[in-house]
Amino acid sequence: MALDLSVDPWDPQAVEWAEAIGFSVPMHTAMRLAIRAAVAARQQRPGLPIVFYGLYAPVSRDLTVGRVADRAIAGEYEPALVRWVDELTGRQPRSAGDPVSVELGRSGFRLPARRLLPALERYAHLETGDDHRLVGYVEASHGCVHRCRHCPVPIVYDGRIRVVEPDVIVEDVAQLVAMGAEHVTFGDPDFLNGPHHARRVVAAVHEAFPRITFDCTVKVEHILRHEGIWDEMAAAGCLFVVSAFECTNDDVLERLDKGHTRADMSRAVAVLRAAGIEPRPSFLPFTPWTSLGDMTDLLTFVDEHDLVGNIDPVQLSIRLLLPEGSLLLDRGDLRPFLRGYDADKLSYQWVAADPAVDRLQQEVAALAAEADGAVDVLPRMADAVWEAAGAPARPLVGVRGRPRLTEPWFC
Numbered sequence: 291m292a293l294d295l296s297v298d299p300w301d302p303q304a305v306e307w308a309e310a311i312g313f314s315v316p317m318h319t320a321m322r323l324a325i326r327a328a329v330a331a332r333q334q335r336p337g338l339p340i341v342f343y344g345l346y347a348p349v350s351r352d353l354t355v356g357r358v359a360d361r362a363i364a365g366e367y368e369p370a371l372v373r374w375v376d377e378l379t380g381r382q383p384r385s386a387g388d389p390v391s392v393e394l395g396r397s398g399f400r401l402p403a404r405r406l407l408p409a410l411e412r413y414a415h416l417e418t419g420d421d422h423r424l425v426g427y428v429e430a431s432h433g434c435v436h437r438c439r440h441c442p443v444p445i446v447y448d449g450r451i452r453v454v455e456p457d458v459i460v461e462d463v464a465q466l467v468a469m470g471a472e473h474v475t476f477g478d479p480d481f482l483n484g485p486h487h488a489r490r491v492v493a494a495v496h497e498a499f500p501r502i503t504f505d506c507t508v509k510v511e512h513i514l515r516h517e518g519i520w521d522e523m524a525a526a527g528c529l530f531v532v533s534a535f536e537c538t539n540d541d542v543l544e545r546l547d548k549g550h551t552r553a554d555m556s557r558a559v560a561v562l563r564a565a566g567i568e569p570r571p572s573f574l575p576f577t578p579w580t581s582l583g584d585m586t587d588l589l590t591f592v593d594e595h596d597l598v599g600n601i602d603p604v605q606l607s608i609r610l611l612l613p614e615g616s617l618l619l620d621r622g623d624l625r626p627f628l629r630g631y632d633a634d635k636l637s638y639q640w641v642a643a644d645p646a647v648d649r650l651q652q653e654v655a656a657l658a659a660e661a662d663g664a665v666d667v668l669p670r671m672a673d674a675v676w677e678a679a680g681a682p683a684r685p686l687v688g689v690r691g692r693p694r695l696t697e698p699w700f701c
Contacts, residue, residue, distance in 0.1 A: 292406035295323045297413065305331050310339040310378055312371065313359075318442070318611060321346035321636055328358035339378055343367040345446055346636070348390050349613050353633045355389050364446045365393040366432065392446055394433075399454045404465045414697035416473040416503070418529070423503075425473045425695060426466030430454055430491045434479040436509065438534075439547045439617040440574065440610060443479050451483045456494045463495050467502065473529075474504040475695065481506035485516050496526040503527040505570075505693070510535065510550035513558040520565035528567050529693040530600075533558060535571040538591045539584045542577055545621065552591070559595050568692050570600050576609040576651045578627035578640050582679040585650065589672050589684065598688030602698035603667045606675075607655040612638035650678045 291308075293301055305311070311331055313324035321342075328340055340359045347362040355362055363370045370393045376382040416423040431454060433447030463474055474495070481488050488506075495502065508531050513520075520528075536543060538552045550558075555571075562569045575588055588606075592598060610618075613636055618624055629639040642648045654671045669686050676683040 292403075294408055295327060296320075297408055300327050300330060302330070302334060305334050305338065308335075308338065310341070310375065312341045312343060315342050315344040315346040318346060318613070318636060320344070321349060325350075325354060325358060328354070332358050341371065341374055343371050345442055346613070348392065348446075348615075349636050350633050351390050360389060362390045363393060364391070366395055366397060366452055367393055368399075369393065369395065369397050394447065394450055394452075396452060399458050401458060401461050401465070404462075404469065410466070410469050410471055414695040416529075416693065417696050418693045419691035422696075423472040424470045425475055426463065426469070426471035427475050427477050428459055428462050428466070429477045430456075430459055430481065430488060431478045431483055433483075435483045436480070436549065437547060437617060438549075439545070439621070440577075440612075441479075442611075442613055442616075444617060445613070445615040453484055453487050456487075456491050459491055460494050460498050463499060463502065467499055472502065474502055476504060476506040478507060480509050480512060482508050482512040482516055485512075485519065489519065489522070492523060492526045492528075501527075503529050505530045505532065505695075507532040507534075509533065510548070510554050510558045513561055514550075514554060517561050520562060520567060524565045524567050530568040530570045531562055532570045532572060534574070536574040537577070537580070537584060538587050539580070542579050542584070545577075545579065545623070546574075546618075555591070556595065559597070568600060569597070570694065571597060571605070572608075573601070573605040574608050574610060575606055576642070576647065578610070578624060578642055580642060580647050581644060582646060582650065582675075585647075585675045586679045586681050589675055589686070593684060593686055596689065598668060598686045599690055599692045600688075600694075601668075602694075603658045603671060604698050606668070606671050607651065607658040609651055609655070610640070611636075612640065646678060650674065653678075 291304055313328060315321040315324050324342060331338060331340060341361040342354060342359050343363040345364060347364045351362060361374055370391060373382060377384045410424040410426060414425055416425050431451050433451040434443045435449055435451055437444040437449055504527050510533055513533060535555050536546060536548055540551050543551060559569050575585060592601065612618060627640045629641060631638050653674050657667055657671050672686045673683055
């Protein structure tokens with residue numbers, strides 16, 4: 291039995307008959323949901339074997355392993371997860387190693403059992419104007435060759451990637467199409483980590499399903515480095531590209547080790563649009579080094595590059611997360627702002643150099659939550675920024691109808 295806690299409530303009745311529970315924790319929010327559910331499961335059945343698996347599995351191990359979980363597996367977890375089940379059933383002897391492990395071995399990928407999950411209708415849709423389409427999620431690769439300091443991926447993969455065979459991806463897309471999908475979102479941390487592999491995957495999927503459209507996530511530097519492929523991608527159905535612009539302050543971008551500048555972001559927008567592909571930037575506007583001037587400059591950039599209709603309101607409210615092992619923790623210029631680790635929030639806490647920035651973040655986050663993703667809230671958020679900075683208001687006017695998923699993506 292599979293239960294997706296992003297769309298379904300926790301089911302205590304399933305705990306009564308379960309022989310073991312595995313919690314998939316690929317992201318920060320998933321880990322927080324899993325911990326709450328695991329606490330409930332342990333209270334209901336204290337001896338029930340529980341495993342966390344995925345990118346965030348090793349986070350806050352003192353809070354989880356030995357208390358609400360017996361095992362935590364990060365990275366390429368599938369073989370280790372199978373071994374854990376085999377140990378429980380007696381098919382393999384129990385191992386005496388560390389209950390927390392990072393698995394980076396290479397193994398063949400098998401077709402996922404999509405039938406165990408809720409119908410696609412219950413997940414995010416593609417919205418293009420008045421048109422709504424069902425969306426399927428696939429991954430062409432795991433990990434990332436980069437080590438952006440604020441990202442959780444290099445904590446586990448440390449610059450490595452593992453690719454999924456194109457024939458498996460095509461078979462998986464076939465499953466999703468049979469379930470009604472008309473659009474595919476590639477969930478790789480960076481789709482162009484392996485550009486030749488990505489091109490083979492896109493070509494294979496397009497040949498098998500020529501009417502399927504797709505989106506992917508790509509770093510700014512990869513958009514520019516592989517500038518020549520975007521016409522090919524557009525012809526194969528690419529509608530938009532999510533890219534982690536983060537902010538417009540080059541000093542902060544360097545601290546994050548992003549590998550791009552404000553000027554590069556401008557060029558990336560132009561490159562994608564020249565191919566007929568819309569950029570969908572993700573932002574990390576609030577860091578310890580953010581100033582009120584940085585916030586007004588970010589809004590100016592969004593306005594000047596006609597991106598108002600391309601961003602979700604939550605993107606203007608994101609605050610830096612610092613999970614255990616974050617590469618940013620090695621920076622001496624971060625230490626004055628750190629305020630200790632919060633195990634419940636799975637992040638080190640920090641304050642901004644300017645207290646007014648923290649107050650602004652709380653205000654715009656409240657507006658984003660209140661609006662529940664409605665684009666109309668962006669002008670109100672912008673007004674809060676202009677007012678906090680003591681700058682003249684600059685109206686934000688966006689073009690509606692650009693392709694987007696109905697559920698915002700953010701880390």
